[in-house]
Amino acid sequence: MGIAELLNLKDKKVLVISHRGADVDALASAAIVRLLLLGKNYVEIGVPEHLNNSAKRLAETMEIPYSLTPDFSFFDTLVIVDLNSYGMLGSFAEKVKNFSGNIFLFDHHSKGKDKIAKEEDSIIVEDAASTTEVLWRFLSANAQDKLNEKIALLTACGIIADTAHFSFASKNTFKVMAEVFEKTDKTLSELIELFSVKRELSERIALLKAAQRTKLFRVNKLLIVLSEIGAFESQSAAALIHLGADVAFVGTAEDHNIRVSGRARFSLIQEYNLDLAKDIFHKLSDFFEGEGGGHATAAAFTGKASSTDQVLHKCLELLIAKIKEKESKLEVKEY
Ligand SMILES: [Mn+2]
Structure with missing residues (x-):
């Protein structure tokens, strides 16, 4: 055709x-x-x-x-x-x-x-x-x-x-x-x-809670954050990048349905040849029931797992594996 x-x-x-x-x-x-x-x-x-x-x-x-x-x-x-x-x-x-x-x-x-x-x-x-x-x-x-x-x-x-x-x-x-x-x-x-809306109170509360609940990791010079909230996970991940994170993964769970959203600073794409969709979110379906996809700097996963934390830590693990391809020595510290 x-x-x-x-x-x-x-x-x-x-x-x-x-x-x-x-x-x-x-x-x-x-x-x-x-x-x-x-x-x-x-x-x-x-x-x-x-x-x-x-x-x-x-x-x-x-x-x-x-x-x-x-x-x-x-x-x-x-x-x-x-x-x-x-x-x-x-x-x-x-x-x-x-x-x-x-x-x-x-x-x-x-x-x-x-x-x-x-x-x-x-x-x-x-x-x-x-x-x-x-x-x-x-x-x-x-x-x-x-x-x-x-x-x-x-x-x-x-x-x-x-x-x-x-x-x-x-x-x-x-x-x-x-x-x-x-x-x-x-x-x-x-x-x-033409498409502007006032951000609702519930969204602003979710974003601030996401910031409050972060787990912060430093991998060499990169700051990576994980967080969990009830909704607005993609907006929260974007907000955490604005706050200073290099990569942010934010998850929400409704029953056993889990959504995780990831954002990465644009400079990481070149520096580490990183593509969040290909290197992390497509691969999540090898470990959990569900599907992920998106872009190099913004991607998401929807599926099932026993906890949101489990999926967030798998994201971190896959990201560290990707960073390892570029850097021979890795120093990982949790704050
Ligand atoms: Mn689009």
Whole structure:
């Protein structure tokens, strides 16, 4: 088929799916695909389980309709955005596995072992800042005329959110942003406004508790922290990096369902050739039931274990093994 065929679809029933807990990039990417195909096809957006608050805000400001319970049997085409592993599909995973129609996929996460769509129907650019950036580059190359203001705004929102306001921008990010600004009169702060939400009290309490409960390790010159909280684990891991950690792993447990989120300082990628997704989170499924994935500096695991602590310490162990490849002498100290 070939992924460029997506642009020629006509009279199809298309379901666009993002990952569980859809974030701004996931929803914005789905909205871009919807806008591309609308008019010539019937298009719906499906999100497994839930969206985060910023994505919900974007859905309001950009008027993006979505469903948490799409009827898969109605559709003949799937477009998957911002994920490449069945684990990230949550309750939709089985339905996607059993889907018999065409499947297209756009993503920027580290490639896992799953093959959701055929190679020629997928574009996975691991060094892109966001999936919206991948889509923008795809359209620039194949359908310049489709690049309108609405798609530009959505592209910018995905980039700004996934780069934490340009902290992790890729080589092409600013080129894409420059092209975006040619399509709109909005300023950067007006773009940020499109998905801004006030942080709730519960989130701020969780972050401060995560900081209070850290276990701190020094491995040579690196500071690594482990922590456990009731929710907001990914935000907490990011906050701990801002506080001074080089790598942070934060876990939460609901019954025996455990989620662990990891963040690493960007400089470690080059210095230690570290990729959190490949070196740590993909490997967790060798030790625990569940699945992990993500990016070089931000990744997560969802699965089962007898305790969160067990998973956190496995993350630490795998990280130390990776550091060992670079440094012959290791001095590990717990504070
Ligand atoms: Mn993304």
